Amino acid sequence: MNKISVIIKREYVTRVRKKSFIIMTILAPVLMAAIIIVPTLVMMNQSGEFKKIAVIEDNSDLFKGVIKNTKDAEFIYLDNTKVEDLKKTFEKDGYYGILYISPELINTPNAVYLIAKKQPAIGLLQFIENSLKKEIERQKLLAYKIENLDDIMKNVETNVSVQTKKLDESGVEKGTSTGIAMALAYLLGFLMYMLVFIFGAQVMRGVIEEKTSRVVEVIISSVKPIQLMMGKIIGIALVGLTQFMIWIVLTVGIVGVLKTTILPKSGGSEISQSMPQNLMSGNQQVAGTSQTAEMSPQVAEFTKMFDNAMNQPWGLIIICFIFYFVTGYLLYASVFAAIGSAVDNETETQQFMLPVTIPIILGLMVAMGTMQNPESPLAFWCSMIPLTAPIVMMARIPFGVPYWQIAVSMIIMLVSFGSFVWMAAKVYRTGILMYGKKTSWKEMWKWLRYSG
Amino acid sequence: MVLFEAKNVTKQYGNQLALDNVSLSVPEQCIYGLLGPNGAGKTTLIRIINQITGPDSGELFLNGKKLMPSDVQLIGYLPEERGLYKKMKVGEQALYFAQLKGLSKAEAMKRLKYWFKKLDIIDWWGKKVEELSKGMQQKVQFVTTVLHEPKLLIFDEPFTGFDPLNTKIVKNEILFLRERGATIIFSTHNMESVEELCDNITLIDKAKTILEGSVHEIRSKWAANEYDLVFDRDVNIEGNGHYSILKQQKENNKSVFRLKTTSDINTNDILQTVMKSGNIISFNPALPSMNEIFIRVIEARN
Numbered sequence: 176m177n178k179i180s181v182i183i184k185r186e187y188v189t190r191v192r193k194k195s196f197i198i199m200t201i202l203a204p205v206l207m208a209a210i211i212i213v214p215t216l217v218m219m220n221q222s223g224e225f226k227k228i229a230v231i232e233d234n235s236d237l238f239k240g241v242i243k244n245t246k247d248a249e250f251i252y253l254d255n256t257k258v259e260d261l262k263k264t265f266e267k268d269g270y271y272g273i274l275y276i277s278p279e280l281i282n283t284p285n286a287v288y289l290i291a292k293k294q295p296a297i298g299l300l301q302f303i304e305n306s307l308k309k310e311i312e313r314q315k316l317l318a319y320k321i322e323n324l325d326d327i328m329k330n331v332e333t334n335v336s337v338q339t340k341k342l343d344e345s346g347v348e349k350g351t352s353t354g355i356a357m358a359l360a361y362l363l364g365f366l367m368y369m370l371v372f373i374f375g376a377q378v379m380r381g382v383i384e385e386k387t388s389r390v391v392e393v394i395i396s397s398v399k400p401i402q403l404m405m406g407k408i409i410g411i412a413l414v415g416l417t418q419f420m421i422w423i424v425l426t427v428g429i430v431g432v433l434k435t436t437i438l439p440k441s442g443g444s445e446i447s448q449s450m451p452q453n454l455m456s457g458n459q460q461v462a463g464t465s466q467t468a469e470m471s472p473q474v475a476e477f478t479k480m481f482d483n484a485m486n487q488p489w490g491l492i493i494i495c496f497i498f499y500f501v502t503g504y505l506l507y508a509s510v511f512a513a514i515g516s517a518v519d520n521e522t523e524t525q526q527f528m529l530p531v532t533i534p535i536i537l538g539l540m541v542a543m544g545t546m547q548n549p550e551s552p553l554a555f556w557c558s559m560i561p562l563t564a565p566i567v568m569m570a571r572i573p574f575g576v577p578y579w580q581i582a583v584s585m586i587i588m589l590v591s592f593g594s595f596v597w598m599a600a601k602v603y604r605t606g607i608l609m610y611g612k613k614t615s616w617k618e619m620w621k622w623l624r625y626s627g
Numbered sequence: 628m629v630l631f632e633a634k635n636v637t638k639q640y641g642n643q644l645a646l647d648n649v650s651l652s653v654p655e656q657c658i659y660g661l662l663g664p665n666g667a668g669k670t671t672l673i674r675i676i677n678q679i680t681g682p683d684s685g686e687l688f689l690n691g692k693k694l695m696p697s698d699v700q701l702i703g704y705l706p707e708e709r710g711l712y713k714k715m716k717v718g719e720q721a722l723y724f725a726q727l728k729g730l731s732k733a734e735a736m737k738r739l740k741y742w743f744k745k746l747d748i749i750d751w752w753g754k755k756v757e758e759l760s761k762g763m764q765q766k767v768q769f770v771t772t773v774l775h776e777p778k779l780l781i782f783d784e785p786f787t788g789f790d791p792l793n794t795k796i797v798k799n800e801i802l803f804l805r806e807r808g809a810t811i812i813f814s815t816h817n818m819e820s821v822e823e824l825c826d827n828i829t830l831i832d833k834a835k836t837i838l839e840g841s842v843h844e845i846r847s848k849w850a851a852n853e854y855d856l857v858f859d860r861d862v863n864i865e866g867n868g869h870y871s872i873l874k875q876q877k878e879n880n881k882s883v884f885r886l887k888t889t890s891d892i893n894t895n896d897i898l899q900t901v902m903k904s905g906n907i908i909s910f911n912p913a914l915p916s917m918n919e920i921f922i923r924v925i926e927a928r929n
Binding site for chain 1: 641674677678679680696699702704706708709710711712713714715723724726727728729768771
């Protein structure tokens with residue numbers, strides 16, 4: 176037991192001290208955060224600048240005042256100005272662009288132009304389109320001469336947003352979001368796949384290194400082969416867990432920073448945010464007032480999302496993740512160790528890798544499908560079969576899985592990882608001392624049955 | 628007293644018999660040669676002694692007691708195919724191996740300093756193994772093999788890769804270890820070093836023991852009726868019914884003859900005959916080299 180801890184320590188320390196480990200550990204969460212933040216920042220920057228837009232109609236004032244000012248853009252109605260004249264000078268006059276509305280617009284949907292030097296933001300365009308659309312619809316309705324039209328419009332206005340509540344076992348309702356569950360399922364399944372694969376392959380490479388450098392014979396004259404194998408597997412598992420823990424801490428840190436710094440500012444992109452509000456409200460209503468609201472809709476949306484995310488059973492998720500990572504990793508790592516012991520160099524591993532990779536990939540694919548229907552029989556069975564369970568079960572958990580299923584799956588995992596380790600140890604013990612021989616599955620099967 | 632004993636060890640890999648009823652008895656403080664052509668089964672036997680693999684049948688004893696898994700601490704093994712972790716530092720690595728043999732870190736450190744100084748490799752302590760020459764790596768590995776002061780040392784081709792000077796240094800260390808009480812099993816194809824170092828040998832071929840005993844006895848036995856005769860000057864003798872001349876040569880004005888006698892003749896009778904030809908300065912039984920014996924034994928079996 177003492178010796179195995181010496182081995183675990185070496186495997187752990189040599190890996191954790193590597194530059195590549197340190198870089199990966201720090202960089203991965205930063206990269207992940209960057210992937211999320213950079214597009215957001217780009218979007219915010221686009222609409223961040225205040226724009227003055229000149230609105231010109233051809234000898235009419237059908238749409239005068241229809242497009243309300245927002246925090247980011249001011250719409251200035253110019254009478255008696257020719258588009259042709261303004262075209263030459265609008266930049267000097269301090270306008271972002273010219274919106275030209277033809278009276279034909281009521282019958283011709285594309286009789287409106289936005290002339291600008293730059294490609295306008297999509298949010299700005301949608302805002303203009305929606306404002307005009309509402310107005311045209313209103314005017315068309317007016318033609319029917321309905322009494323109290325404005326009141327009716329106000330009355331008719333509706334908005335539907337399905338709120339999901341998940342009833343947990345104790346009967347407590349919690350606000351949930353299918354979107355969050357899906358994102359989480361995807362993340363967990365994929366993370367599990369990556370970790371099992373990356374660290375399993377590290378075990379294999381470590382075994383091959385020991386075999387080709389011939390260190391192994393000296394070591395197994397001091398310790399039993401299974402001690403060396405398990406020492407390596409456990410050492411690398413600890414490396415994986417260390418990395419995982421650091422990632423969690425860093426991610427929580429980054430999310431925390433995000434919540435305090437980015438969120439208040441996110442009210443800045445007013446045009447795109449007030450757009451959905453505008454859709455709901457009649458044009459007479461306060462398109463412009465949303466900027467004065469205490470909490471912009473997006474912030475509210477985000478806060479709701481955040482609360483929903485917090486309502487996920489995080490304790491269960493983390494416990495299950497660690498359990499499935501450890502057992503799933505042990506299961507695959509022992510297979511990888513057996514393969515590593517059977518070959519003379521890394522290129523020879525390919526013939527063995529395929530049958531090992533298939534269940535992992537299958538697990539990942541089922542996990543992705545799980546998001547459509549987490550209760551399907553395929554998802555159920557794949558979360559029981561030990562080779563796919565770690566990935567599929569992790570993808571199912573955010574949608575809620577009965578406890579008995581988790582328990583059964585865990586028991587199957589424990590039993591099968593035990594037998595996998597036992598078989599791998601037998602192959603490993605023989606394979607590690609075999610050189611210069613092309614190994615086949617048949618050969619490995621024979622090694623399984625060798626005595627001591 | 629016998630330190631290590633193997634009784635009727637048999638080991639089979641699939642259809643291939645690696646050891647067939649091999650027995651071995653290694654006296655304490657002896658340097659015991661384990662000889663045999665490539666693929667004879669030496670490595671398998673060594674691995675069984677190290678408990679890397681187990682025999683299919685047969686028993687092993689250390690110090691008169693059945694060999695136990697915990698006995699690995701009493702054995703030091705330098706395999707023929709040796710290796711170290713290339714990216715690991717020399718000192719760290721030596722410490723690691725010492726700890727695997729059950730030494731505490733402090734004790735291992737103390738002994739390592741002693742040995743590294745003794746073999747003049749202390750400057751390499753902080754270097755990575757891949758920066759070392761092959762001979763240096765061998766020295767490091769030698770140290771890790773003997774560090775835990777095992778009672779039984781197994782060296783598989785310990786001198787390959789060493790220059791003559793380092794060969795001498797390591798040879799002396801092996802003799803020194805024996806003096807301090809270690810017993811050594813020594814596997815090699817270098818028959819000169821067998822003659823020089825080994826007290827006893829076992830020769831294995833095709834999974835079977837075919838020759839065993841003390842080096843001296845074996846050489847005497849194979850020498851049987853051959854003698855080296857030296858005269859102090861240039862003389863000529865001829866064979867007769869009692870002896871024949873296998874070869875003759877002149878060396879620094881001396882004449883050297885290799886005689887083969889018939890088995891029933893007394894050597895004094897031969898001396899009486901040949902001393903008439905000149906002044907004899909030496910008459911010795913001619914011991915065949917272990918090299919010759921090895922080749923003759925193996926060739927006779929094929």
